[in-house]
Structures are given as structure tokens and as C-alpha cells.
Amino acid sequence: MEFVDVLLIHPPYHRRAGSGIIPPIGLAYIASSLEIKGFSVAIIDCALDCGSQTPAGLHKFQQYLKEKLDTITPLKCIGVGPTTTPALKSIYVLAKTLKKQFPKTPIVYGGPFASMPSQTPIFFDLLEATALIRGEGEEVFSLLVEALHQGNIGEPIPGVSWHKDDMASVALVKDVNTIPFPARHLLDIHRYRPSLRRNVFDGPITPIYWSRGCPYHCNFCVSPMLRGNRITRRTQANLFAEMRECVQDFGITGFIFYDDCLFIKSINLNQKVQQFCLALREEVGLVKWEMEMRCDAVAALTAETLYVLSDSGCHQINMGIEKASNQHLKLLNKHLTIEEIVAACQKVRSTVPDIRLAGSFILGGPDETESDIEATIAFAKNLSLDFAHFYPLEIYPGTPFFAQVVNSSQQPTTWAYHMLEDEENYWGEILYETEELPGWRLLELTHRAYDEFYNRAEWLERFAATTSGEVYSTGKTVVERWCKDRFHLSFDEAESQLIV
Ligand code: B12
Ligand code: SF4
Numbered sequence: 001m002e003f004v005d006v007l008l009i010h011p012p013y014h015r016r017a018g019s020g021i022i023p024p025i026g027l028a029y030i031a032s033s034l035e036i037k038g039f040s041v042a043i044i045d046c047a048l049d050c051g052s053q054t055p056a057g058l059h060k061f062q063q064y065l066k067e068k069l070d071t072i073t074p075l076k077c078i079g080v081g082p083t084t085t086p087a088l089k090s091i092y093v094l095a096k097t098l099k100k101q102f103p104k105t106p107i108v109y110g111g112p113f114a115s116m117p118s119q120t121p122i123f124f125d126l127l128e129a130t131a132l133i134r135g136e137g138e139e140v141f142s143l144l145v146e147a148l149h150q151g152n153i154g155e156p157i158p159g160v161s162w163h164k165d166d167m168a169s170v171a172l173v174k175d176v177n178t179i180p181f182p183a184r185h186l187l188d189i190h191r192y193r194p195s196l197r198r199n200v201f202d203g204p205i206t207p208i209y210w211s212r213g214c215p216y217h218c219n220f221c222v223s224p225m226l227r228g229n230r231i232t233r234r235t236q237a238n239l240f241a242e243m244r245e246c247v248q249d250f251g252i253t254g255f256i257f258y259d260d261c262l263f264i265k266s267i268n269l270n271q272k273v274q275q276f277c278l279a280l281r282e283e284v285g286l287v288k289w290e291m292e293m294r295c296d297a298v299a300a301l302t303a304e305t306l307y308v309l310s311d312s313g314c315h316q317i318n319m320g321i322e323k324a325s326n327q328h329l330k331l332l333n334k335h336l337t338i339e340e341i342v343a344a345c346q347k348v349r350s351t352v353p354d355i356r357l358a359g360s361f362i363l364g365g366p367d368e369t370e371s372d373i374e375a376t377i378a379f380a381k382n383l384s385l386d387f388a389h390f391y392p393l394e395i396y397p398g399t400p401f402f403a404q405v406v407n408s409s410q411q412p413t414t415w416a417y418h419m420l421e422d423e424e425n426y427w428g429e430i431l432y433e434t435e436e437l438p439g440w441r442l443l444e445l446t447h448r449a450y451d452e453f454y455n456r457a458e459w460l461e462r463f464a465a466t467t468s469g470e471v472y473s474t475g476k477t478v479v480e481r482w483c484k485d486r487f488h489l490s491f492d493e494a495e496s497q498l499i500v
Contacts, residue, residue, distance in 0.1 A: 176233070364434075
């Protein structure tokens with residue numbers, strides 16, 4: 001039996017065939033901040049071993065959890081996160097199992113879902129919460145653990161909610177350069193792998209962040225709400241030191257920058273990107289990396305910058321394209337134009353064909369018809385993307401779209417109970433439904449989008465041409481299955497097929 005001060009648990013969520021599994025770096029940040037204060041910590045990443053919210057999947061998860069919890073005893077508290085709304089069913093099972101196993105141990109939640117003030121009652125009424133931490137947990141969690149240990153339940157701590165009417169504001173780390181690097185030593189780092197569409201790597205990978213926050217306010221996105229619109233960026237030296245640690249201590253050779261806005265369109269964008277790439281080569285060495293980037297920023301890159309990017313090991317750019325018309329982009333408040341999207345794709349394709357391009361698309365939303373969705377699918381096919389990801393518009397608490405669709409006078413626990421009782425909604429989705437496009441139709445069209453995009457000779461040829469022979473021969477079967485079953489096969493069924 002292992003005894004630790006704090007046990008951190010990453011809840012599982014429903015995964016689809018072909019999806020990857022990424023280390024929970026937010027939780028690892030929390031862990032290192034606790035360790036530096038002298039607390040002993042362990043992490044159970046349930047998402048690594050469980051990935052289904054079907055009734056059978058949840059039962060399996062409960063058994064798995066019980067076995068894990070028999071081997072470890074948290075002495076001071078249990079932290080659960082990052083919480084997301086689609087993982088509600090798993091979190092519910094987790095909460096009930098924890099309460100049964102450790103009835104007296106405080107449970108603290110953190111992450112995007114727990115950070116939305118309007119959703120606080122769900123955690124206290126349904127999920128056995130002792131406290132929630134909103135926003136960035138690194139500085140406050142150790143204060144909270146200390147307060148719990150002293151029996152000071154209810155002690156005012158910035159960013160901490162102690163009961164369902166406690167609307168604490170978000171906690172923000174004052175100086176991001178002071179945060180210790182994520183405790184990757186507590187994770188089984190070599191078991192993680194990116195999804196097929198993100199896999200440009202040939203060795204162990206990790207997510208990494210240079211900045212936190214986003215200055216945009218897309219109507220469907222939670223990111224701007226998480227850090228009170230604040231954007232912070234640690235020094236390049238600090239970032240590169242973490243990357244060197246990853247290479248030297250963990251054998252990591254691939255980095256995924258998940259920053260909301262690693263680079264933003266600005267007057268000196270090209271200069272900034274080039275400086276970053278050259279310094280990366282010099283200070284970390286040749287590693288493979290990929291990033292998320294808005295299309296307006298990609299469109300503003302010069303050919304010279306694109307060459308420098310490619311030389312520095314950047315193998316993929318992931319862009320949120322979302323729609324096929326300026327009118328619908330505007331309804332998302334995306335601050336992006338079709339012209340910028342087309343320019344971004346053409347520029348990367350013609351200048352640095354070795355950099356893979358992936359785009360994500362949202363199907364459904366205000367004023368959208370079936371023919372608009374057809375136009376989005378056709379647009380995706382015409383952009384010469386290597387990968388496309390299609391989402392039915394899901395709405396998350398705290399976003400303007402959620403307020404439009406879910407009656408604000410309704411208690412948040414109402415939708416949560418509804419979700420928990422609906423055994424078939426194992427994706428945990430709350431969809432943006434309209435008369436023209438009800439949920440079932442949105443899902444059908446999303447399935448069709450995958451089918452149309454990937455079941456094309458042109459795409460399979462492109463995949464073969466850009467993927468090494470060895471990976472392709474194992475990957476081909478997976479890709480074909482993925483194309484066919486992408487929307488029906490769940491993690492449990494697909495587990496044995498995830499070869500790449
Ligand atoms: C990277 C990422 C992923 C990755 C990796 C996730 C992982 N393993 O960590 C992948 C691609 C796998 C992924 C998948 C999904 N994601 Co995602 N993802 C992100 C992204 C871009 C960055 C998250 C991140 O790592 N941030 C950096 C770290 C340092 O911050 P953090 O994790 O938030 O952790 C900090 C705090 O939240 C807090 N904290 C976190 N955990 C805990 C725990 C405790 C106990 C405490 C006290 C504090 C605490 O302290 C941490 C340090 O400051 C965010 C957007 C964003 N800007 O946050 C979306 C985001 C989290 N994803 C989102 C969603 C919806 C999903 C999916 C459901 C997508 C889908 N439809 O399939 C899945 C399922 C994820 C799940 N766990 O349920 C939503 C969540 C919204 C919501 N309310 O639910 C976000 C906010 C994007 C959005 N649409 O607005 N995602
Ligand atoms: S979708 Fe991207 S650009 Fe828009 S608010 Fe979210 S992170 Fe920012």
C-alpha cells in the first residue's frame with residue numbers, strides 16, 4: 001500500500017477510434033507545484049486505460065478504479081481534473097467510487113468545467129466536492145491542501161469555492177516563470193501517443209506550452225473564460241529549459257504546442273517566428289514539433305519564415321477553419337475570413353509541402369442549413385489538407401452559445417441529471433440543435449463529412465506519399481478502418497486496432 005499526501009486523478013472521457021491519448025500536463029503542473037512545497041503526490045491517469053462512457057465502459061472504469069484505489073491511500077486530499085463537461089458521466093462514477101472508498105477524504109476539482117461559476121452546484125450537489133479551484137491551480141492548491149489539513153474548511157483563498165453559492169473569481173499565477181516544470185516523472189510518459197491525424201512523430205511525445213490564454217472571443221470556445229482574458233507568456237529561456245529536460249530526462253523527441261495562440265497575427269509576426277525557430281534549433285537541438293495556429297497568422301507568414309519553420313522541425317500546423325462562408329464565420333465571432341483561410345492553405349502547400357496541414361470544422365450553429373454543411377464538407381475537400389476534423393457544434397457552459405441554447409433560469413443540475421440519465425449520450429455532448437438541424441441529423445452529417453473527406457483515392461494517395469513506408473503499411477489498415485468506422489467505433493472496440 002502506497003501512502004501519499006495528495007492523490008491526483010485524471011478522469012477518462014469517451015474516445016473514438018483513431019484518437020490518441022495525451023499526458024495531462026495541467027495535472028502534472030499541479031503535481032510539481034505541490035511537490036515543491038513538500039507534499040508527496042501520485043497521479044492516476046484513468047484516461048490512459050479507460051476510454052468509454054457506454055454503460056459497459058463506465059462499469060469497467062469503476063472496476064479499474066477500485067483496483068487502483070486498493071493500492072494507494074491519500075492522506076490529505078484527492079484532486080480531480082482537468083474536468084471537462086463531456087466527461088461528466090465518468091466524473092460522476094469517479095466521485096461516487098471515491099466517496100465510498102475514502103468517505104472522509106476531501107475531494108477538490110479543477111479544470112475548465114469546474115472553473116465556470118454557473119456550474120458550481122453540479123460539483124457540490126452531484127459530485128461530492130469539498131472545494132473547487134477555478135483557473136490556474138499551481139499557486140492555490142498547496143494553500144488549499146494546507147487549509148484542509150488544518151481543518152480550516154471555508155478559509156478564504158483566492159480562486160477557491162467552498163460551497164455551491166460561492167462564486168470565487170479565477171486564480172491566476174502571478175509570474176508564470178516561477179512555476180516548476182510539470183511532474184512528468186509521475187506519468188508513464190512513454191505510453192502516450194498522439195491521434196493519427198496529429199502523428200508526425202517517431203518517438204515519445206509531450207504537449208508543451210509557451211503561453212496561456214487567448215485574446216479572441218469565439219462564441220463556442222471556453223478558453224477566453226479560463227484566464228479572465230489574460231494572456232501570459234513565460235520567457236523563451238524557461239520554455240527551452242523545459243524542452244531540454246524533456247529530451248534529456250524523458251527521451252522525448254516530439255513536442256505538441258497546444259497554446260491557444262502560440263503566435264498571433266501582428267506587425268512583427270515573421271520576425272518573432274523566425275527568431276523563435278532559430279533559437280529552438282540552437283538551444284534545444286533538432287526535435288519534431290507541431291502547433292495550433294490561426295489561419296490569419298499562417299496567411300501572414302512569408303515564404304522565408306515558412307522555410308525557417310520547416311528547418312526548425314515544425315512538421316504540422318493545425319488550424320481552426322470551422323466554416324465555408326464569411327457569414328457563418330462571423331456568427332461564430334471568429335474574426336477570420338475565407339480569403340485568409342484559402343491564402344493560408346495555398347501558401348503552406350506551395351512553399352513547404354513537407355509541413356502537414358490539418359483543419360478542424362464545426363458543423364451546425366446559428367442560421368445553418370444542410371446545404372451550408374455540404375458546402376463546409378466540399379470546402380474542406382478543396383483545401384488540400386492532410387487531415388480534417390469535423391465536430392458537430394457542441395456547446396460548453398460559460399460560452400455565449402451555451403447561454404443561447406440552455407435556458408438560463410434552469411438550474412445547471414437539470415442538464416447534468418438529464419445527461420447522466422441518458423445512457424445513449426456517451427459522448428457527453430450537448431449539441432447546438434435547431435429545428436432544421438436536430439442533434440441526430442448533425443451526427444449523421446458529421447459521419448458523412450468523415451466518409452467524404454477520407455474515403456477518396458486522392459486523400460489515401462496523399463497519405464501514402466507523406467507517410468513513411470513502414471508507418472504506412474501498418475497505418476493503412478488503421479486509416480481505412482478509421483475512415484469507415486470513425487463515428488461508430490468506441491475506444492473499447494477499437495483498442496486492439498490502434499497500431500499507430
Ligand atoms: C490540449 C487540449 C486537449 C488535449 C489534451 C487534454 C489533456 N490530456 O490534457 C486533447 C486533444 C486530448 C483534448 C481533448 C479534448 N478536449 Co481539450 N483542450 C485542450 C486545450 C487546448 C489545452 C488544455 C491544456 O492542457 N492547457 C494547459 C494546462 C496547463 O492547463 P489546464 O489543463 O487547463 O490545467 C490548469 C487548470 O485548468 C487547473 N487544473 C487542471 N486540472 C486540475 C485539477 C485540479 C485538482 C486542480 C486543483 C486544478 C486543475 O490548473 C492547471 C494548471 O494551471 C484546452 C483549451 C484551453 N485553452 O484550455 C481544450 C479544452 C480543455 N478541451 C475541451 C474539450 C471539450 C475537449 C474534448 C471533449 C474534445 C472533444 N469534443 O472530443 C476532448 C476530451 C477531453 C477531456 N479530458 O474530457 C474544452 C473543454 C470545455 C469544457 N467546459 O468541457 C477546452 C477548454 C477547449 C474548448 N472547446 O473550449 N483537449
Ligand atoms: S477558438 Fe481559438 S481563437 Fe477562438 S477563442 Fe478559442 S482559442 Fe481563441
